[in-house]
Amino acid sequence: MKIAIDAMGGDNAPEAVVDGTLLAQSHCSADLVLIGNEPVISGLIARGGAGPPPEVVHAAQAIEMEESGPVAIRKKRDASINIAMRMLAEGEVDAVVSAGNTSAIVASAKHHVELLPGLRRPALVVPLPTGGTPPVLLDAGAHAQAETVHLAQSAALAHIYLRVTRGTARPRIGLLNIGSEPGKGTKAVQRAFVLIKRSGLNFVGNIEPNEIFQDVIDGVVCEGFVGNIILKMSEGLAAAFVRAIGEEVGRNKTGCAGELDRVYDNFKKAFHYKHVGGAPLVGVKKTVIVAHGRSGATAISNAILLAERTVSDEVFRKMGEELEHDSSLADFRYFYASHILENLRKKWGFAPK
Amino acid sequence: MKIAIDAMGGDNAPEAVVDGTLLAQSHCSADLVLIGNEPVISGLIARGGAGPPPEVVHAAQAIEMEESGPVAIRKKRDASINIAMRMLAEGEVDAVVSAGNTSAIVASAKHHVELLPGLRRPALVVPLPTGGTPPVLLDAGAHAQAETVHLAQSAALAHIYLRVTRGTARPRIGLLNIGSEPGKGTKAVQRAFVLIKRSGLNFVGNIEPNEIFQDVIDGVVCEGFVGNIILKMSEGLAAAFVRAIGEEVGRNKTGCAGELDRVYDNFKKAFHYKHVGGAPLVGVKKTVIVAHGRSGATAISNAILLAERTVSDEVFRKMGEELEHDSSLADFRYFYASHILENLRKKWGFAPK
Numbered sequence: 001m002k003i004a005i006d007a008m009g010g011d012n013a014p015e016a017v018v019d020g021t022l023l024a025q026s027h028c029s030a031d032l033v034l035i036g037n038e039p040v041i042s043g044l045i046a047r048g049g050a051g052p053p054p055e056v057v058h059a060a061q062a063i064e065m066e067e068s069g070p071v072a073i074r075k076k077r078d079a080s081i082n083i084a085m086r087m088l089a090e091g092e093v094d095a096v097v098s099a100g101n102t103s104a105i106v107a108s109a110k111h112h113v114e115l116l117p118g119l120r121r122p123a124l125v126v127p128l129p130t131g132g133t134p135p136v137l138l139d140a141g142a143h144a145q146a147e148t149v150h151l152a153q154s155a156a157l158a159h160i161y162l163r164v165t166r167g168t169a170r171p172r173i174g175l176l177n178i179g180s181e182p183g184k185g186t187k188a189v190q191r192a193f194v195l196i197k198r199s200g201l202n203f204v205g206n207i208e209p210n211e212i213f214q215d216v217i218d219g220v221v222c223e224g225f226v227g228n229i230i231l232k233m234s235e236g237l238a239a240a241f242v243r244a245i246g247e248e249v250g251r252n253k254t255g256c257a258g259e260l261d262r263v264y265d266n267f268k269k270a271f272h273y274k275h276v277g278g279a280p281l282v283g284v285k286k287t288v289i290v291a292h293g294r295s296g297a298t299a300i301s302n303a304i305l306l307a308e309r310t311v312s313d314e315v316f317r318k319m320g321e322e323l324e325h326d327s328s329l330a331d332f333r334y335f336y337a338s339h340i341l342e343n344l345r346k347k348w349g350f351a352p353k
Numbered sequence: 354m355k356i357a358i359d360a361m362g363g364d365n366a367p368e369a370v371v372d373g374t375l376l377a378q379s380h381c382s383a384d385l386v387l388i389g390n391e392p393v394i395s396g397l398i399a400r401g402g403a404g405p406p407p408e409v410v411h412a413a414q415a416i417e418m419e420e421s422g423p424v425a426i427r428k429k430r431d432a433s434i435n436i437a438m439r440m441l442a443e444g445e446v447d448a449v450v451s452a453g454n455t456s457a458i459v460a461s462a463k464h465h466v467e468l469l470p471g472l473r474r475p476a477l478v479v480p481l482p483t484g485g486t487p488p489v490l491l492d493a494g495a496h497a498q499a500e501t502v503h504l505a506q507s508a509a510l511a512h513i514y515l516r517v518t519r520g521t522a523r524p525r526i527g528l529l530n531i532g533s534e535p536g537k538g539t540k541a542v543q544r545a546f547v548l549i550k551r552s553g554l555n556f557v558g559n560i561e562p563n564e565i566f567q568d569v570i571d572g573v574v575c576e577g578f579v580g581n582i583i584l585k586m587s588e589g590l591a592a593a594f595v596r597a598i599g600e601e602v603g604r605n606k607t608g609c610a611g612e613l614d615r616v617y618d619n620f621k622k623a624f625h626y627k628h629v630g631g632a633p634l635v636g637v638k639k640t641v642i643v644a645h646g647r648s649g650a651t652a653i654s655n656a657i658l659l660a661e662r663t664v665s666d667e668v669f670r671k672m673g674e675e676l677e678h679d680s681s682l683a684d685f686r687y688f689y690a691s692h693i694l695e696n697l698r699k700k701w702g703f704a705p706k
Binding site: 144145176185229232233256 | 418419421483494497498529531532534535536537538539540542561562563564565566575577578579581582583585586587588589590591592593594598601602604609612613616619646
């Protein structure tokens, strides 16, 4: 197995990416390839010291965090992320890991690697820590905005992803909304409700965010803007809680210091977000892992280990297989078309009785 | 001072609303008027017992939670919320409190009470509990979807609201987004960034949700769908945290029970959401307080007390005054028009050099 790592992607690139790759090397059996500015990367590797140095593939260009992804991948054909995706498409590597500009990773993956048949766009999938078995959320930010059909297809992706990774036959899928009634939310969400309801998925309907913690769903669907906001809000709140309880424990230390510390440590373990390191970009044909832009060396290493597990579990290949036996994606296109047709008929006054 | 309470609004109406009103009566000096089905309300009041009974104004109709607000307030002219808003408009009462269908409350307020001059729509404002001085968020759900100009006007509303309620001369206003760079987010958010940037507001730029906890802003702006999701997510997470630390403390009880309980109690106090009861609907000319649809008697009582404070502090009147001295709303209309014009010029090829 071979994993390509975009050495130029991320706020702390290339230093943190090289360090993370060297760190991952001692924990995984896959061959790692760093894609980026060769002299710079080799210099950083040499500084790193022990162990056989990972392979380096030169990339003459790099995409910055503030660039528009779809534009940048066309203007900078030799950007590290493009080279990595081409290697993935041609089978030279089995997975790509990047902490770079998300919109560029997504655009490059769509352009070079192809989507599963019938799909309009991929989505980022992340587990939501709730105390119990974490439900997955998608889209966590592959695309900021989502139309009706994108939300409906995300529901199908959630279904397939949960079947493959958890073995649940009919995972419970919810649509994130601000109320339980079908007419709630933005227009895209209202229409997606109708579409998903008609499908064969195990759809539990609208889910309000507080219900995520009540074990009523296995997967929840929302647009990337909202999903990303939820993730970052949870991170912020979790950190504030851990800080507050830490101060509380510190303030109360008397004869019971050991006891209090144990409570604090257990709490921290349960609720400080596990650094999974990255999110799989589901819906493309081959394994792509998107790491947080702020990733340090440990997060990069974790993302590489996640890529290795995802490849060896054949998650992306099995999702493609599931899709062949599952007609929901095609159904959504049919439902969507008839939905639009119905509305047009109503509007122009020749609605069927 | 007189406050009208929509007795028919909310999941637990009219029972919880009547009980909440009776509860509030012993804590406030305002006269309270219940608007709803007279025989039913009077029966519930009689059951309540002690104290002088509040006034009841009959309403022949009520708007249900699943109805579309703008449609329902036109179809049901004698709905309790419409009667309450008409009394507010005519100066018979000083404030309206409702836990009913949010879209109906907002539509009825816009229709009967009028908006501040230059404003397109009102917004719900809520404090976000972060440990320190809570920044305010708007819109918390008055309208699910927001266009560019709505977001920009919400920034101006946040500015005015914070000046009036906190006395901050130039409150720091942020735009909620999934990244710090100007090009991030949905199209409406990207364009709102440009608009707010050009205004005279103390605009700190895009704010990621985790930054809300870092005391970098006094107010944060987002569309109602996102704001409402954030609120409900925070509620859910807070409850999960409090549950988890409670279990942790319970599990560890040995010789230090008293000490552990003290830590737990303090933590709960600091992080269990204070039930403020309701959110002011800012941007209308007179005081409207929207309570949570799930409100019980205590939450209703708190919402009534909030209405009383808001009226006696003259928040809504002062906001109108501030706006007269503040040209940012008018500016946003001008900026928006020139922004559209610029884009058209670019599109049709006669952009100025």
